Amino acid sequence: MFNSLSDRLTATFKNLGGKGRLTEAQIDGTVREIRRALLDADVALPVVREFVAHVKERALGEEVSKSLNPGQQVVKIVNDQLVDILGGETRRLHLAKNPPTVIMLAGLQGAGKTTLAGKLARHLKSEGHTPLLVACDLQRPNAVKQLQVNGERVGVPVYAPHPGVSSESESVTGDPVAVARDGVAEARAKLHDIVIVDTAGRLGVDAEMMQQAADIRAAVEPDEVLFVIDSMIGQSAVETAQAFNEGVDFTGVVLSKLDGDARGGAALSVRHVTGKPIMFASTGEGMGDFEVFHPDRMASRILD
Ligand code: GDP
Numbered sequence: 001m002f003n004s005l006s007d008r009l010t011a012t013f014k015n016l017g018g019k020g021r022l023t024e025a026q027i028d029g030t031v032r033e034i035r036r037a038l039l040d041a042d043v044a045l046p047v048v049r050e051f052v053a054h055v056k057e058r059a060l061g062e063e064v065s066k067s068l069n070p071g072q073q074v075v076k077i078v079n080d081q082l083v084d085i086l087g088g089e090t091r092r093l094h095l096a097k098n099p100p101t102v103i104m105l106a107g108l109q110g111a112g113k114t115t116l117a118g119k120l121a122r123h124l125k126s127e128g129h130t131p132l133l134v135a136c137d138l139q140r141p142n143a144v145k146q147l148q149v150n151g152e153r154v155g156v157p158v159y160a161p162h163p164g165v166s167s168e169s170e171s172v173t174g175d176p177v178a179v180a181r182d183g184v185a186e187a188r189a190k191l192h193d194i195v196i197v198d199t200a201g202r203l204g205v206d207a208e209m210m211q212q213a214a215d216i217r218a219a220v221e222p223d224e225v226l227f228v229i230d231s232m233i234g235q236s237a238v239e240t241a242q243a244f245n246e247g248v249d250f251t252g253v254v255l256s257k258l259d260g261d262a263r264g265g266a267a268l269s270v271r272h273v274t275g276k277p278i279m280f281a282s283t284g285e286g287m288g289d290f291e292v293f294h295p296d297r298m299a300s301r302i303l304d
Pocket of ligand 1 (some may be wrong): 107113114135201282
């Protein structure tokens with residue numbers, strides 16, 4: 001039994017000599033394994049097809065290096081191609097020349113936005129910034145309270161429509177666009193150098209929610225719009241990412257719940273269909289469970 005793609009590819013080549021160039025027959029033998037592994041990792045089918053075609057092209061005629069056998073050589077090509085697609089270098093946040101830098105969060109309900117808001121605030125604070133959190137999710141009962149709790153956990157203030165919303169059943173009324181605008185004005189007045197605007201999601205892509213997010217985007221002109229996506233979302237990653245890309249033209253992606261079983265196929269799909277960089281990963285419910293995204297680590301996760 002070979003579990004990882006690396007193992008399976010290496011095994012495919014076990015009985016073959018390792019001299020000269022990789023042949024088409026050798027490469028074809030591995031393509032099936034690569035396809036299967038990527039589909040297992042929940043990468044969308046069109047993305048898998050294109051990926052495999054690129055690997056094949058790259059592998060054909062490539063000189064087998066002295067230090068690797070052909071199996072290891074293909075593993076290296078697959079790894080390099082994954083890192084390339086996932087973005088090569090890590091992309092850092094763009095900060096505004098004239099503070100405050102405005103960062104807006106968007107994504108489906110339950111994707112992990114409110115949790116991420118706290119984590120991102122904590123991360124930025126540790127880098128010497130003075131963030132303000134703004135609670136514009138007036139859709140989900142308790143979302144404002146949840147952001148206030150996260151703000152307290154990380155020692156970052158929260159601008160909210162009105163304080164004291166504390167019960168599950170109580171919902172907040174108000175205009176989220178006005179709250180966003182007022183929150184940014186508050187940050188400017190109180191000299192916060194970064195504002196993180198949490199917005200409402202729905203369980204599925206919904207025209208009204210998307211319009212609200214687009215309106216908030218237009219009102220506060222964010223420097224970054226981060227699309228938060230649950231890495232366990234599987235094959236629907238493509239459709240969801242496309243809808244948010246069209247709706248709010250996000251500038252970067254945050255993969256949440258990477259502590260779960262997901263192999264990270266969503267990362268590849270989202271990156272492939274939108275071309276937008278993956279910037280951060282969320283890896284648990286704690287405020288410290290947060291990482292700057294590293295394409296090479298994600299490539300290993302998909303391969304292993
Ligand atoms: P929102 O609706 O997009 O604001 O989503 P929330 O931030 O409320 O997150 C939804 C649920 O997922 C909550 O129970 C969070 O504690 C949980 N959650 C968020 N991020 C992560 C993560 O990275 N890992 C795990 N295991 N759970 C998470």
